[in-house]
Amino acid sequence: MPKQxxxxxxxxxxxxxxxxxxxxxxxxxxxxxxxxxxxxxxxDQTQMAEQYSGQAGFLCDGKPGRGCLxxxxxxxxxxxxxxxxxxxxxxxxxxxxxxxxxxxxxxxNGSSTAFDESEDDILSDNETKSKGIVTLEHLGDSVDSGEQxxxxxxxxxxxxxxxxxxxxxxxxxxxxxxxKGSFKAGDEGSILKKFSENEKLCFERLREDTLHSFVPSYxxxxxxxxxxxxxxxxxxxxFDLPNVMDCKMGVRTYxxxxxxRARVKPKLREDLYNKMMEVDSEAxxxxxxxxxxxxxxxxxxxxxxxxxxNTLGFRIEGIKRGETCNTDFKKTQSKEDVIQVFKDFVxxxxxxxxSYITRLEDIKQALKASEFFKKHExxxxxxxxxxxxxxxxxxxxxxxxxTTPLPEGEKLDHYRPWEEGNREDGYxxxxxxxxxxxxxxxxx
Ligand SMILES: O=P(O)(O)O[C@H]1[C@H](O)[C@@H](OP(=O)(O)O)[C@H](OP(=O)(O)O)[C@@H](OP(=O)(O)O)[C@H]1O
Ligand SMILES: Nc1ncnc2c1ncn2[C@@H]1O[C@H](COP(=O)(O)OP(=O)(O)O)[C@@H](O)[C@H]1O
Numbered sequence: 202m203p204k205q206x207x208x209x210x211x212x213x214x215x216x217x218x219x220x221x222x223x224x225x226x227x228x229x230x231x232x233x234x235x236x237x238x239x240x241x242x243x244x245d246q247t248q249m250a251e252q253y254s255g256q257a258g259f260l261c262d263g264k265p266g267r268g269c270l271x272x273x274x275x276x277x278x279x280x281x282x283x284x285x286x287x288x289x290x291x292x293x294x295x296x297x298x299x300x301x302x303x304x305x306x307x308x309x310n311g312s313s314t315a316f317d318e319s320e321d322d323i324l325s326d327n328e329t330k331s332k333g334i335v336t337l338e339h340l341g342d343s344v345d346s347g348e349q350x351x352x353x354x355x356x357x358x359x360x361x362x363x364x365x366x367x368x369x370x371x372x373x374x375x376x377x378x379x380x381k382g383s384f385k386a387g388d389e390g391s392i393l394k395k396f397s398e399n400e401k402l403c404f405e406r407l408r409e410d411t412l413h414s415f416v417p418s419y420x421x422x423x424x425x426x427x428x429x430x431x432x433x434x435x436x437x438x439x440f441d442l443p444n445v446m447d448c449k450m451g452v453r454t455y456x457x458x459x460x461x462r463a464r465v466k467p468k469l470r471e472d473l474y475n476k477m478m479e480v481d482s483e484a485x486x487x488x489x490x491x492x493x494x495x496x497x498x499x500x501x502x503x504x505x506x507x508x509x510x511n512t513l514g515f516r517i518e519g520i521k522r523g524e525t526c527n528t529d530f531k532k533t534q535s536k537e538d539v540i541q542v543f544k545d546f547v548x549x550x551x552x553x554x555x556s557y558i559t560r561l562e563d564i565k566q567a568l569k570a571s572e573f574f575k576k577h578e579x580x581x582x583x584x585x586x587x588x589x590x591x592x593x594x595x596x597x598x599x600x601x602x603x604t605t606p607l608p609e610g611e612k613l614d615h616y617r618p619w620e621e622g623n624r625e626d627g628y629x630x631x632x633x634x635x636x637x638x639x640x641x642x643x644x645x
Contacts, residue, residue: 374437375526377447377519378583379600385425390438393423393430401431403577403601410573415564416598436585436597446546446586447518447599448635452511452627453619454581455501456603460621469494477503480531509534513638514631518583520546536634540642547588547642554643556594557586561636564596568615568629575612578624579604584635 374392376384385393394400404419420432437443471494477484484503489495495503508516508531517539519528533542547553564584568574581603588594607613607624615629 374435375445375521377445377521377526377528378449385430387420387423387432387435390435391420391432392435393425393432396422396429396431397602399603399605400601403573403604404431404433406573407601411567411570412573412598415567415596436587436595436599440587440589440593441591442523443521443587443589444523444546445521446543447520448515448584448586449510449518450515450582450584450626450628450631450635451580452505452514452625452631454505454510455498456578456580456605457621457624459501460498463496463498467496470497470500473497473500476500480507504531507532507534509536509539513539513634514627515584515635517542522546522548536638536641539638543639543642544645546586550592551643552592553588553594554639556588556592557596558636558639558643560594560596561632561639564598565629565632565636568632574615574628576607577604578607578613579615579626579628582628 374386380395383395387393401422404416407413407416408419417436418434420434423430423432437445469492473496474485474489474492474494477495477500484507485495489499505511505516510516512534513536517530517533519530520526520542522545530542533539543554547557561584579601582598582600585597585599586594587597611624613625615626617623617625619625619627
């Protein structure tokens with residue numbers, strides 16, 4: 202998700218093109234979240250809950266032999282959370298909201314369009330960098346150090362505790378990709394994702410689209426502790442210790458405008474250079490080594506060519522399987538490797554593979570019928586695969602932070618190869634390949 206998400210509540214409220222909350226009550230109404238009290242869990246876990254309390258969340262790391270930190274969002278110090286309502290509009294008019302939010306960390310000079318920051322504006326602080334930045338120190342006790350050479354990390358402390366189902370669920374929420382600190386726990390069955398104007402608009406448009414039943418329900422904007430969030434259905438909520446896979450779709454993972462921006466005003470990124478070096482110290486060119494930095498498109502293109510993004514039109518970002526989690530798939534490129542990863546993920550269970558195949562076909566039909574899909578460049582969006590031991594299996598479309606509308610009257614077919622200017626994303630080509638991959642697995 203792009204960094205443009207930090208905008209003031211004022212801008213967000215006034216730029217809202219449709220009613221702020223859908224009024225469906227699906228998200229639990231008042232939006233006040235429930236504190237995870239340590240008295241609700243067994244004594245052994247009290248300390249753990251306190252330790253996690255207030256963290257932004259755990260994130261899978263992606264480094265071989267480094268930790269995967271699962272459920273940060275599940276136990277947060279709740280703070281005050283409320284939905285942004287029509288009343289806020291009035292309060293804003295009366296100038297009171299600003300005072301209420303005087304300690305807010307939201308920037309008050311956010312941009313007016315979704316992606317109009319210069320390269321310089323993008324990501325200068327650690328907090329907003331994407332996965333790979335992990336609050337490892339907080340998970341020390343739950344990581345089995347005997348497995349440090351293994352990309353799969355156990356989450357022993359977390360899942361072996363004698364908790365009731367809801368508590369177990371809360372403790373097993375996982376963020377497999379994306380930006381550290383993006384998510385917080387919402388009230389029952391919902392999660393909060395850091396506000397992005399662009400993603401909000403997508404959610405609003407998707408409500409009216411054929412795709413709506415394949416996208417997490419959107420419950421509107423909420424404000425918590427002075428920060429804005431999008432409230433949505435927690436797709437893991439109805440599963441018992443689910444296995445989860447994030448597959449990033451498309452042949453391209455950056456926006457054309459990011460490319461243009463990098464050309465006009467290149468921003469050399471040391472953090473991306475370091476991420477590159479961690480995977481392959483031979484990857485940077487001599488010049489990049491000298492600069493100890495790369496541009497974002499260069500990094501993104503390298504990630505695409507290393508993984509299956511360019512060759513298959515999708516890539517595996519991360520997996521949680523049982524008690525373990527792995528985001529070390531940066532070099533998973535060949536069809537055979539991808540099949541093997543899926544095979545391990547579904548533990549060879551045909552029912553699950555078949556449910557996934559059916560669901561993907563339904564998704565494809567919905568995409569082909571979707572007005573939204575025709576008119577949007579879908580970049581960086583993922584399919585989230587979820588199943589559990591009862592062999593329930595679902596696939597959902599998530600992450601619309603970089604899904605952008607085309608100019609009026611233009612359409613994409615999502616199959617054509619990308620050339621700069623045509624804005625094609627290869628989404629359907631990737632979906633065909635994904636379906637084919639699962640069919641090959643089903644036929645084994
Ligand atoms: O997966 P790794 O190799 O860590 O690279 C990440 C992902 O591509 C992020 O996309 P996503 O959020 O879809 O996972 C992207 O965020 P954007 O979505 O903002 O492009 C990050 O850009 P920066 O956040 O600029 O570092 C980039 O560093
Ligand atoms: N609605 C949801 N329900 C459950 N998990 C989710 C949901 N949305 C996102 N996630 C988890 O969070 C991760 C990152 O989400 P994403 O929207 O891609 O964040 P970002 O915009 O920071 O890239 C996903 O890989 C998935 O594990």
